[in-house]
Structures are given as C-alpha cells and as structure tokens.
Amino acid sequence: MSYSISTIHNCLLFTIQREERRNAIDFDVMEGLREFALRLHEDTRISAGIITGSGNQAFCSGGDLQVFHALETEAEARSMLQPMSEILVQLAIVPVPTIALVNGHAVGGGCEIATMCDFRVMHETAKAGFIQGSLAITTGWGGATYLFDKLADPQKAFKVLLEAKPYDAKTLHAIGWANDLYTGEKEEALERIVRQYVSSHPSVMRAYKSRRLDQLNIQTLKGQIEREVNDCARLWEQPAHHEAVAKFLSKKSK
Ligand SMILES: CCCC(=O)SCCNC(=O)CCNC(=O)[C@H](O)C(C)(C)COP(=O)(O)OP(=O)(O)OC[C@H]1O[C@@H](n2cnc3c(N)ncnc32)[C@H](O)[C@@H]1OP(=O)(O)O
Numbered sequence: 001m002s003y004s005i006s007t008i009h010n011c012l013l014f015t016i017q018r019e020e021r022r023n024a025i026d027f028d029v030m031e032g033l034r035e036f037a038l039r040l041h042e043d044t045r046i047s048a049g050i051i052t053g054s055g056n057q058a059f060c061s062g063g064d065l066q067v068f069h070a071l072e073t074e075a076e077a078r079s080m081l082q083p084m085s086e087i088l089v090q091l092a093i094v095p096v097p098t099i100a101l102v103n104g105h106a107v108g109g110g111c112e113i114a115t116m117c118d119f120r121v122m123h124e125t126a127k128a129g130f131i132q133g134s135l136a137i138t139t140g141w142g143g144a145t146y147l148f149d150k151l152a153d154p155q156k157a158f159k160v161l162l163e164a165k166p167y168d169a170k171t172l173h174a175i176g177w178a179n180d181l182y183t184g185e186k187e188e189a190l191e192r193i194v195r196q197y198v199s200s201h202p203s204v205m206r207a208y209k210s211r212r213l214d215q216l217n218i219q220t221l222k223g224q225i226e227r228e229v230n231d232c233a234r235l236w237e238q239p240a241h242h243e244a245v246a247k248f249l250s251k252k253s254k
Contacts, residue, residue, distance in 0.1 A: 001017060001028075002016070002018050002026060002028045002029050002032070003015060003016055003017055003028070003029050003033075004017055005035065005036055005039065007046075008050070008190060008194065009194045010045065010047040010048075010198065010202060011046065011047060011048045011049065011050050011193075011194060011198055012036065012039055012040055012043070012046045012048075012049050012050070013049075013051075013052070013190070014032065014033065014036040014049070014052070015051075015053065015054055016029055016032075016051075016052075016053045016054060016060055017054045018054070019053075019054045019055040019057070019058070021061065021064060021066075022057060022058035022060075022061035022104075022105065023053035023054060023055075023058045023059065023061060024062060024063065024064035024065070024067075025060065025062065025063050025064060025084070025109055025110075025113075026067045027067070027080075030080075030083065030084055030087060033087050033088075033091065034087050034090070036049065036051075036091070037087060037090040037094060038090075040091070040095070040098075041090070044202075047096055047097075047198050047200075047202040047205045047206075048096050048097045048098065048099060048194075048197065048205060049091070049094060049096060049097075049099070050098070050099045050100075050190070050193065051098065051101070051113060051114075051117060052100070052101035052102075052186065052190075053103055053104060053110075055103075056104055056123075056186070057104045057105065058103075058104040058105045058106075058110070059100065059101075059102045059103055059104050059105060059106040059110055059114060059126065059128075060107075060109065060110025060113055060114075061107055061108065061110055062108025062109035062111070062112075062131075063080075063108060063109045065245050065248055065249060066249065069242075069245050069246075069249065071236070072237060072242070073237050074233045074234055074236060074237045075233075076237075077140075077232065077233040077236035077237065078229065078230075078233040081140040081141065081229045081232055081233055081236075082229050084109075084140075084141050085140070085141045085142045085225050085226075085229050088112070088113065088116045088141050088142050088146075089142065089218075089221065089222060091116060091117075092142075092146070092216075092221070093213060093216075093218060094209075095206050095209055095210065096202075096205055096206060096209055097118045097197065097198075097205060097208075097209055098116075098117040098118050098119070099117055099118065099119045099120070099121060099193055099197055100113065100114035100117040100119070100120045100121070101121050101186065101189060101190060101193065102114055102120055102121065102122040102123065102126050102128060102178070103123055103126065103186045104123065104126050105126060105127050105128065105166065106126065106127075106128035106129075107128065107129055107130075107131045107166055108130070108131050108135075109140075109141050109143070110128075111128050111129055111130050111131075111143060112130070112139055112141040112142060112143025112146065113141070114128065115143050115146040115147050115150060116141075116142060116143070116146045118209075118212065119179045119180075119197060120172075120177060120178050120179055120180075121179060121180045121181075121182060121189060121192075121193055122169045122172065122173070122180070122182070123169065123181070123182055123183070123186075123189070124169045124170070124181045124183050125169065127166035127168055127169070128166060128167060128169075128172055128177070128178075129160070129163075129165050129166035129167050130143060130144075130147070130160060130161050131164050131165060131166060132164060133161070133162065133163075134164045134244065135241055135244040135245060135248075136235060136238065136240035136241040136243075136244050137232050137236055138161075138228065138231045138232045138235060139161070139228055139232065140228060140229055140231075140233065140236075141228075141229075142224075142225040142228060143228075144157075144161055144228055145221060145225050145228060147160065147161065147177075149216070149221075150176075150177065151175060151176055151177065152176055153175070153176075156175050160175075160177075180196075
C-alpha cells in the first residue's frame with residue numbers, strides 16, 4: 001500500500017508510504033487522500049487531520065514524474081490535475097483543523113499539499129518550495145491559491161512562486177509558511193502537535209474551524225483553483241515541460 005491512514009489520540013493521520021520515491025504522489029496516493037478527506041468529513045469523533053511522509057528524507061516530492069510523464073497533452077494533464085485539485089479542496093474544507101508534519105523535503109505538488117493544510121510543522125533540516133517553475137509549469141493542484149491565502153504578505157507569496165526553488169526551514173518560518181519548527185524524531189513531533197494544536201475539546205476544534213471557513217469564499221477559491229489547473233495543463237503539453245522532466249528522469253537512470 002502506498003499510503004496508510006491511522007489514528008493517533010483523536011487525530012486521523014495520513015502517511016504517504018513511498019519512501020523510495022521520496023513520497024511522490026501517484027494515482028493510488030490520490031485515492032488515499034480522497035478517502036482521508038471523506039473520513040475527516042464524516043467521522044465526528046476526529047478532532048484534527050495530520051498529513052506526513054514516511055521516513056526522514058521527504059514529506060512529499062510532488063507528482064510522481066515517472067508515472068505522470070505518461071500524460072502528454074493538455075487534456076491528459078487535466079485528467080490528473082483537476083481531480084487532485086478537487087481532492088485538495090475537499091481537504092481544505094474539512095470540519096477540523098489540518099496539519100502538515102513536514103518531516104523532510106516538500107517540493108512541487110508536495111509543497112501544494114502542505115500549503116493547503118491549516119498549519120505546517122517542519123523539521124529544521126527540511127526544505128520546501130514551489131519548484132514547478134523549474135519544470136516549465138505552474139502549480140496545478142491549487143497551491144498558488146492556498147499560498148496567497150496563507151501568507152500575510154502577498155508580495156512574499158508571489159516571490160516564492162516566481163523563484164521556484166526550495167527554501168530552508170528557517171526562511172519559511174520567518175515568512176510565516178512554517179508555523180513551528182522541530183528537531184529530533186517525527187514521533188515526538190507528532191505527540192507535540194497533538195498537545196499543542198489539538199488540546200481543546202473536539203467541539204471547540206470544530207467550531208473554530210467553522211469560523212476559519214467563514215473567512216473563505218469557497219466558490220471564489222474553486223474558481224481561482226480552476227484557473228490554476230487550466231494554466232498548468234496548458235503549459236504541461238509544451239516541449240519545455242517534457243524536456244525538463246526527461247532531464248530529471250535521465251539523471252535517475254545514470
Ligand atoms: C504534478 C504536480 C506538479 C509537481 O509536483 S512538479 C514537481 C515534481 N517533483 C520534482 O521535480 C521533485 C523531484 N525530486 C527531487 O528534486 C529530489 O528527489 C528531492 C525530493 C529533493 C529529494 O532528493 P534526494 O533525497 O537526493 O533523493 P533523490 O533525488 O536521489 O531521489 C531518490 C529516488 O526517488 C526518486 N524520486 C524523487 N522524486 C521523485 C518524483 N517526484 N517522482 C518520481 N520519482 C522521484 C528519484 O528518481 C530516486 O529514484 P532512484 O533511487 O534513482 O531509483
């Protein structure tokens with residue numbers, strides 16, 4: 001199985017289990033995230049959702065470049081980008097807070113997933129960034145929309161997207177992307193997250209998440225994300241993107 005869903009205290013924990021590919025997202029993990037969102041919507045005993053990656057090297061390295069390389073045209077790209085963006089919207093609007101435990105690198109789509117969550121707790125040696133630009137595409141799962149919503153300074157969000165590079169944890173903490181940094185083991189960080197972020201009564205957690213959702217206009221959010229999907233799909237079919245992916249994959253075979 002390329003993912004697991006378990007409970008820790010009264011939280012639901014989603015772990016991407018693809019350490020050998022730095023927890024890249026394939027179609028199976030997409031289905032897992034759909035199931036995770038559904039359970040967070042339906043199980044009223046749950047107080048929070050946490051997403052992390054297996055091992056210590058990566059939270060998530062984005063889309064699986066080997067698997068998604070088979071998608072060539074704009075329409076083929078959209079057939080993956082659109083459902084994934086819809087899954088992330090479903091996760092963004094779950095009735096409980098969500099936390100990304102960024103245990104290692106979070107790049108590309110991995111950074112989009114972490115940014116969609118309400119909070120990000122990051123290992124001090126991890127790096128994260130919207131590197132899509134270096135592959136001649138844009139964010140396509142809603143990441144830019146979530147970033148503009150999460151960072152207080154839209155200029156900083158804009159710059160982070162344009163620079164298309166991974167940043168260290170200290171920098172991400174300073175600009176407000178990472179809410180907390182941790183050292184040591186992931187298991188200890190998980191316990192700390194539960195103590196720190198999930199200490200209130202479940203009904204309090206849910207009530208405050210409702211107030212947070214009051215701040216979002218879901219229809220506007222969906223419209224912005226749809227435009228993001230369109231941009232990414234359009235750029236996806238261009239030779240510049242396929243060449244950049246082929247370059248990464250050829251490094252792998254050497
Ligand atoms: C569709 C949504 C849009 C996107 O997500 S676009 C962005 C796609 N992601 C990327 O370009 C990131 C590619 N990966 C990397 O830059 C690095 O692997 C990363 C995450 C910084 C980790 O670096 P290292 O710890 O040095 O690991 P490494 O490069 O030696 O990789 C270890 C093995 O994992 C594989 N891998 C890493 N990221 C992958 C990916 N996204 N898709 C498919 N395979 C991936 C990599 O090829 C390598 O495999 P192998 O051991 O050579 O067989």
